[in-house]
Amino acid sequence: MTTMPMFPLASVLFPAMPTALRIFEERYFVMLARVLQAERPEFGIVLIERGSEAGGGEQRFGIATVARITQLRSDDGTVGLLARGERRIEVTRWLADDPHPQAEVRDVPELEWSDELQPLHDEAERLVRRTLAQASEFTEQSWPADVGLSENPIDSSWQLAGIAPVGPLDQIHLLQSATTEQLLRGVIEATTDAAEVIAMSWDEDMPPADDAD
Structure with missing residues (x-):
């Protein structure tokens, strides 16, 4: 089990796909600072089941994708970032927001090719x-x-x-x-x-x- 910061969105990130995000809430500035201090700059992106992206209190699905940050830029009080989907994870337990969403997760087995x-x-x-x-x-x-x-x-x-x-x-x-x-x-x-x-x-x-x- 691994504890991972999570970013709930109204869209799904797949492995091997890019995504662009704009950070403007204080809780996600905290999350970003923590992610950038870690050995690997990554976090989970999870689809919102009910609720909205801003403000918190949303309900989330139990499968997510790890996003690895590839580029950052700051502009007019917000932070824009580019990330790439790395691998799938399953949420085993949602933790209290601190102040951003976080969860205990485990890797989902990789797909195989024939x-x-x-x-x-x-x-x-x-x-x-x-x-x-x-x-x-x-x-x-x-x-x-x-x-x-x-x-x-x-x-x-x-x-x-x-x-x-x-x-x-x-x-x-x-x-x-x-x-x-x-x-x-x-x-x-x-x-x-x-x-x-x-x-x-x-x-x-x-x-x-x-x-x-």
């Missing part, structure tokens, strides 16, 4: 990229359809989950995957659902056809 999964990976990648391209017709997306992925197949599987245009509840379900196959099939299922919603939006936005005389 070359037999390559066709499934390729299918997931094609679907995610196609759906991102379709979604970009309606609204600006966080990731372009041609975004580069890692050459490491486990990392790129997590990255597909991270760039897929799906909501946080789908994301937390993907983060809980016990195997790489389960992760990739989950990405395909969630993205297929998202693509259907996009297709319905497309049909609703299309002007009615003129009657032919």
Whole structure:
């Protein structure tokens, strides 16, 4: 068991994915100072189940991702940081805020790769990229359809989950995957659902056809 500072958010961080955060609450300034004094500058990012990001008192899910700080900058009383998802952790016990959230955690086993999964990976990648391209017709997306992925197949599987245009509840379900196959099939299922919603939006936005005389 390890005690780790935690940062509750309204979004999920996956392993091998970057994130940008803006620190403006005093409790997270304290957390950041403690993290930077540690041997490894890392903390956990956990999805909020109920409540809001600011002020505390939120309820949180029990699985999270360790974020390692890669860059810091200070501007106008706030601190901006870039971090990268490293590994998954399970919260075994939430501790009292001191003053920031913290928990006792343990590592979740790493996913394993088999070359037999390559066709499934390729299918997931094609679907995610196609759906991102379709979604970009309606609204600006966080990731372009041609975004580069890692050459490491486990990392790129997590990255597909991270760039897929799906909501946080789908994301937390993907983060809980016990195997790489389960992760990739989950990405395909969630993205297929998202693509259907996009297709319905497309049909609703299309002007009615003129009657032919």
